[in-house]
Amino acid sequence: MSTEEFDPSRWDGRDLPYIPGEFSDPDGVALHDDYDADIDPVTYEVVRHSLWNINREAGETIQNLAVSPIALITRDFQTGILTESAEFVFFGQYLQYFSGTMDIFTKWIMENRAEDPGIEPGDMFLHNDPTVGTPHQPDVALVAPVFHEEKVFAWVSNLIHQNDVGGTVPGSFCPNAVDTYWDPPSIPPIKIVEGGEISTEKEDLYRRQSRTPQNLSMDLRAGIAANERAKGRIEELIEKYGATTVKGVMRRLNDSGQESIKETLSKIPDGTWRERAYQERSMTGDDGVYPLELTLTKEGDELTFSNEGTSEQAGAINQPFAAWRGTILSAANVLLQPEQMGATGGLVRQLNFRPEPRTITAPDHTAAVSPSGIYSNQVSLSMANSVISKMMLSSQDEEIRNGAMTPTSAQWQCHIGDGFTDDGEYFLAPMTNCMMGSTGATPKRDGRFANGHMWIPEARGPNTEEYEQSWPILYLYVKEHGDTGGAGERRGGNGGKICYTMHGGEMELGVYTTDAIPKTPGLFGGYPGSRGETVVLQDSDVKDRFAAGELPTDITEIDGENVETVGKGPAIELDDDGITEWWWAGCSGYGDPAHRDPELVATDVRQGGVTVETAESVYGVVLTDDGDVDGEATESRREALFEQRLDEATTVDDIVAGDEAVEAGGGD
Amino acid sequence: MHVGPSLDVGESDVSCSHCDEHLAGTDESLKTQLPVREGPITNAGPTMVDEDRFVSEEMVFREFFCPGCGALLFTETARKGDPVLEEFRIEAE
Structure with a gap:
């Protein structure tokens, strides 16, 4: 990150979010920075792909070992490999915006933990502090140094979204949070593994606020195993090819990525591209409207992003700075450098970030951020998608223009309930059917329903059988929702809708998504993407319909007492015959619909x-x-x-x- | 210079790629020079709803057209009375 005309000194991760300054050798930790500049092409490709596979293998380790549905099924996690000075080598192919935090918190650890308690072989740090750098408290980071000859050679890291880490609302997205003290606890980096051993006292501290502590412990071990796997594989690479060769490949990878993005930017005119969106209802009971702005300025071979014009931090709709940066990196990585396969170190060198402090997208440490995964992270992803695509559509290079894509949905619609099964067992139910997804339009093709999301390539939608097996619910339908893709010469992909009823047990919906303001902007005459909605009918006749051998295929066919919902509303306890339909939104359109x-x-x-x-x-x-x-x-x-x-x-x-x-x- | 599906940006002016109509000078704010239709946000798509149930401020949906052929060049959502968003400014090469 360039520091030109920007003083990061007061952005120290204490009051304001951490933004690294010019990063040199920190005190108390020796960095292994010797490298070979002369590597033959075959060795380069073998080591390059080995590093990519190591990162993928770390992700597969999490897939195999994590137990929380949101990680296990949705793949709401990310893995990364970084150089000794915390420059990216590879993003994983999982949740992209997590990666935007990894280099930040790794640098914070080097600056703040090297002397006390020290950084040694066999150590691993855990944290979920948004002010140091996580997307929100439920996204828990683990990072480990890879040592060679008593020096830090590289870092391996992952973030896994946890089932519950505390806070006022089950599932740890807290739309009622007034400030961070209503949110789940934020834990700055602690040495959770020392000399290869898990610290039981720190694990106890970490587990204590969770409603599902067993999930935390299991997923903690999945994350540790993933880092250990990546670390071991890198050590094997060093043993086989030599440390200076492996480091030389990392250097060249980033240098070539940097040259690649410079070449792309040379085909785009200098200029400024802007987007604005409106968040609504900052927290439970509020009815305000809050503008967010994003400006992208291209000057030569550098891109600068500013949030100037964004509202002051408010209620529970804030986004940690690292997450704002991460959402921009996500869009830049996917749209501008898909051929780099996640090797983003070179790209990052060309990006600058100019946040206005104490705003919704760069709040101080007192702000509530726990629901950011639903609201603010998605709006920022959508806005970054927009400004980068508009910039690409200003290029005269056909390949660059055709790589542009209309914005991804600006909210992550979901339901999170909790309750007890008929057997009296507590459950927490984060329903992530929205991960079936919807994609934006490009100049040459329409967006599509249910082909995932651009910002999490490896995600998948849940199997309804898995959810019905885990929680006392019964699905009536999951289907495409017509007319929800933004209209355009190329139209956005439609969203979907699902409907379920209770099937024994009891459940309270603590989090559900409903909104009014279109937040996913259309491009160049395209219509915006659609919105989310939750329809609740209590005391419905659905069970009578089942008894009569009928299976309703739309909630309008069912009679019941309608419960009007609004965004970030209070919890709703579904009665035995309660039924609910909820929507995930479509993406926006491109160009005039009347030219389609x-x-x-x-x-x-x-x-x-x-x-x-x-x-x-x-x-x-x-x-x-x-x-x-x-x-x-x-x-x-x-x-x-x-x-x-x-x-x-x-x-x-x-x-x-x-x-x-x-x-x-x-x-x- | 072709920008998006419908705009041609020259050294001194911006024109419609569909009908060649002059839209604005490059030193002017393009969207402020275009005919605009402002309506409720329910105009933004078939599944949109009246925002009264949700928020205390009036929201609008704006459509900006080519004055020559009526092509829809931009859309935006805004609070009633909010400034028009300046979407881009490109430096002539």
């Missing part, structure tokens, strides 16, 4: 992705009774639509006060 190929719209309608009404009113496409395009009627409809737009339009001066017509100075 009518044949594509007809296909959308045939496949259920778009309704006949939307085809005509938004896309201007008229279909025959057989579902074919009525060419003449479509041409007339579109002419009328273009005319209607201009007839109904006014000027910007009519809708915005004169001096405030444009946000930020200058012209487009």
